[in-house]
Amino acid sequence: MSLHIYLDGEMVAEEEAKVSVFDHGLLYGDGVFEGIRAYNGRVFRLDEHLTRLWDSANAIMLDIPLSREEMCEAVLATCRANELTDGYIRLVVTRGKGDLGLDPRKCPRPTVFIIADVIALYPEAFYQEGLEVITCTTRRTSPDALDPGMKSLNYLNNILAKIETVRAGVPEGIMLSSDGYVAECTGDNIFVVRDDYVVTPPVHVGNLRGITRQVVIDLLAEMGIEAQEDLFRLLEVYSAKEVFLTGTAAEIIPVVTVDGRSIGEGKIGPLTQKLREAFRELVRSEGAPIYE
Ligand code: PXG
Numbered sequence: 001m002s003l004h005i006y007l008d009g010e011m012v013a014e015e016e017a018k019v020s021v022f023d024h025g026l027l028y029g030d031g032v033f034e035g036i037r038a039y040n041g042r043v044f045r046l047d048e049h050l051t052r053l054w055d056s057a058n059a060i061m062l063d064i065p066l067s068r069e070e071m072c073e074a075v076l077a078t079c080r081a082n083e084l085t086d087g088y089i090r091l092v093v094t095r096g097k098g099d100l101g102l103d104p105r106k107c108p109r110p111t112v113f114i115i116a117d118v119i120a121l122y123p124e125a126f127y128q129e130g131l132e133v134i135t136c137t138t139r140r141t142s143p144d145a146l147d148p149g150m151k152s153l154n155y156l157n158n159i160l161a162k163i164e165t166v167r168a169g170v171p172e173g174i175m176l177s178s179d180g181y182v183a184e185c186t187g188d189n190i191f192v193v194r195d196d197y198v199v200t201p202p203v204h205v206g207n208l209r210g211i212t213r214q215v216v217i218d219l220l221a222e223m224g225i226e227a228q229e230d231l232f233r234l235l236e237v238y239s240a241k242e243v244f245l246t247g248t249a250a251e252i253i254p255v256v257t258v259d260g261r262s263i264g265e266g267k268i269g270p271l272t273q274k275l276r277e278a279f280r281e282l283v284r285s286e287g288a289p290i291y292e
Pocket of ligand 1: 035158184185186188189207208210211212213246247248249
């Protein structure tokens, strides 16, 4: 079935949803985006995703041509047009059509499109048996050059790392900061469970302030566990009790091998399991209703 795509204020068929070859989103990766999930007829953490979208846009001095309320309604309308109850929403704002030069002033109108589709999930076995991951040699972009906290359309840094994981035959890879601290994965944040604490890299090391990362920090707090946000190196990962990744697509997913070192018991650890159950409960009951 052909999808209905929101494109610049209109709902158009997938085949008609086209952007110009002069769009600076395509020519320069000049734009921002969000990846959002819908569960059980509700859009999960829509407000947080819109806040991050506006923060990313503000950082690149891109004026989103819709109010937040209009964008919220456009997301929900796209879900309705595709009769979505569970799925994946991609929201993209590019600099728009310009000329063959970098100058964003040549782009009078940003392009906005929203895709609401079903999601390709990781196989269920990954959640029970855990992932094998490697450390990528490609370092995460330094925040001095391009802050990974902005969810920009320029994902080549992550894609180069992703290619390393594909070549290694593993589903994800850890990315380090330029000075060797664990930053995040190619499309997920990372948490390490030690004997008496849980730690995740701080955003200032250079990573995305993940929406799922924050959900997990809050769920841990409800369990009476304070998640530390601190710098750490690979040794901390190799000798962890549990390691798990968080992301909109992956949700909360265990890691059982890092660079050939086994973590935990070779299956999902007790805290990761508990978090997954709490997460599942949360996403079923919370979010912006699509159909009310
Ligand atoms: N770090 C990076 C670099 C990401 O791209 C996350 C962390 C997790 O953030 P959220 O807010 O989702 O908890 C992401 C987001 C995909 C895909 O197709 C994954 C992401 C974004 C877009 C596509 O796997 N992850």
